[in-house]
Amino acid sequence: MNTVDKVAITSRSFSANDHLVGELRARYKNITLNETGKTLAGDELLNFLKGHSKVIVGLENFDTNLINQLGELKVISKFGVGLNNIDLESMKKNGILLGFQPGTNRQSVAELALMHILIALRKVPSSKEDIANNIWSQNKGNELFGKSVGIIGFGNIGQRLAELIEPFNCKVMFYDSINFTNQDLIKKFPSKSQVFINNLQQKSLHDTLEKSDVISIHLPLFKDTHNIISLNELACLKNDARIINTSRGGIVDETALEEFLKNNKNAFAAFDVFEKEPAFEHPLLKLNNFYATSHLGSMTKEGVISMGMAAIDGLDENNIPT
Numbered sequence: 001m002n003t004v005d006k007v008a009i010t011s012r013s014f015s016a017n018d019h020l021v022g023e024l025r026a027r028y029k030n031i032t033l034n035e036t037g038k039t040l041a042g043d044e045l046l047n048f049l050k051g052h053s054k055v056i057v058g059l060e061n062f063d064t065n066l067i068n069q070l071g072e073l074k075v076i077s078k079f080g081v082g083l084n085n086i087d088l089e090s091m092k093k094n095g096i097l098l099g100f101q102p103g104t105n106r107q108s109v110a111e112l113a114l115m116h117i118l119i120a121l122r123k124v125p126s127s128k129e130d131i132a133n134n135i136w137s138q139n140k141g142n143e144l145f146g147k148s149v150g151i152i153g154f155g156n157i158g159q160r161l162a163e164l165i166e167p168f169n170c171k172v173m174f175y176d177s178i179n180f181t182n183q184d185l186i187k188k189f190p191s192k193s194q195v196f197i198n199n200l201q202q203k204s205l206h207d208t209l210e211k212s213d214v215i216s217i218h219l220p221l222f223k224d225t226h227n228i229i230s231l232n233e234l235a236c237l238k239n240d241a242r243i244i245n246t247s248r249g250g251i252v253d254e255t256a257l258e259e260f261l262k263n264n265k266n267a268f269a270a271f272d273v274f275e276k277e278p279a280f281e282h283p284l285l286k287l288n289n290f291y292a293t294s295h296l297g298s299m300t301k302e303g304v305i306s307m308g309m310a311a312i313d314g315l316d317e318n319n320i321p322t
Contacts, residue, residue, distance in 0.1 A: 006030040007315065008049050010040055011058030011079045013304060020308035024056075027312065049073070056311045057086065064090040077314030080298060080307050081105055081156075082248060084221040088321040098321040099314020103156030108303030110160035112296060113216050113246045116270035117144060117165075120242035121214070123268060125291045142213075144168045150212030152205070152229075153219035153247065154180065159188055161216055166196060173201050175208040209236040214244065221248035231256045240266035246297045249275035254284060261289050272297050 007028050009015050015033035024031055032052065034040060040048055040060055046069055049055060054075040062076065067090040076086060077099030091098060119125065122141035130137040145168045151158040154176040162172050180188075185197045205228070209215060215237070219225045230253035237243070237260070245252055254275060261267055261284070270291040274282060277295060284290045298307060 001029060002027060003029045005054050005074075005315075006032070006052045008032045008034075008052040008055045010034050010045065010048065010060045011056060012037060012039065013299070014056060014058065014079050014308055014311065017304060017308060019305060020312070023309065024312050028315070046070075054315050056315070059085055062086045067091060067094055067096065070094075075099060075315055075318050077311045077318065079311040082220055084248065091321045096321075097318040099311065099316075099318040101310035101314065104307045104310045105298035105303045106156040106160045108300040108306075109157045109218075109246050109297040110164055111300075112272060112293070113157070113161050113218070113244055114164050116244045116246065116272065116291070116293075117149075117214055117216060117242065119291055120244060120268040120270045121147075123289070126288055144170065144214070146170065147213040148173065148211055150174065150203075150208040150215045152208065152215060152217045154178075154202075155218060155220075157247075158216070158218040161218070162200060163189070163192070166192075171201075172199055173203045173208045173212060175203060175205045205233065206236055209233055210238075212241065213238065214242045216244040217247050217251055219247050219251050221250050226250050227253040227256075229253065229257075231259075234260040237264075237267070239264045242267070243269040244271075245269075246272040249273040249277065249279075254282070258284055258287070261287050265289060 005028065007024070007030065009031065012034055014020050015035055021033065034048065045060055046066060049070055051072065053072050054077065055073065056077050056079050058079045062085060064087050067087060073096055075097045076091060078086070081102055081104065083100065088098070121144055123139060126139065127137065144165065148171045149165060151161060151172065151174040154174040158174060165172070180202055182197065185200055189197060217229070219228065228251060234256055243257070257269060261269060268289045272293045273295055285292060298304065
């Protein structure tokens, strides 16, 4: 039992999870939970963090200004995946260690991506609306079976999605900034057959977009991935392409996407993330060929526990940020 360090938990969902709070209390005596029901920011976040030596962070923005004011902070442990909300350079300059375990929500997000793919192919959302308006429409969609699927970003989640769609006999192309050799893929998928490995084809971003019936995005948000899919990239797509984003808002240029969907009525996009959230008034929501969920990718009971336990471990198992 650690009785010295004071731990702040900024994440609302962690703070509301009795199991995770119980696990944390078994290891640390002094903890402070975010029980406000909202995402903390600005002075409210700063005041919440003062006096704490360790913190479990969710989606809160830990920029240079905030980090420089937290002289007592020794460890930041990430609850979830993606580090775009944390200034890693400022952490290094201030001698703050990072607890982070990638891939903790891979199953939850990959399953949601698969759900979005099927919804986009069958254009499901309009059916409920039609029934509610006394219209028994039977609009035709498409099967996933045999389609060409492009995975943009072939990390933990992209790789898991490739496994989930294996029974659908899809041709799988993927784009990633890291080059994967055949031996790399064998190591990534040790239980898979050579047939599965051979079906994975790494392509350029342009070729992946151009040749895919379905595009599923799984990139982290950094400066060089912001709006990586914009007007020129969307122009490469088939006019009935399905575009899925369960990664981060800001990867796809949302204004360009709106124009693409308006001009290509047979295309469809399904997003779990937006550049600015909550996205209550977003113009994409007015389109019949767009579907959205409210950043639910990791929001399963199993996913939250997996991310939470990794974040708890990260309070003690951490490194200098890279």
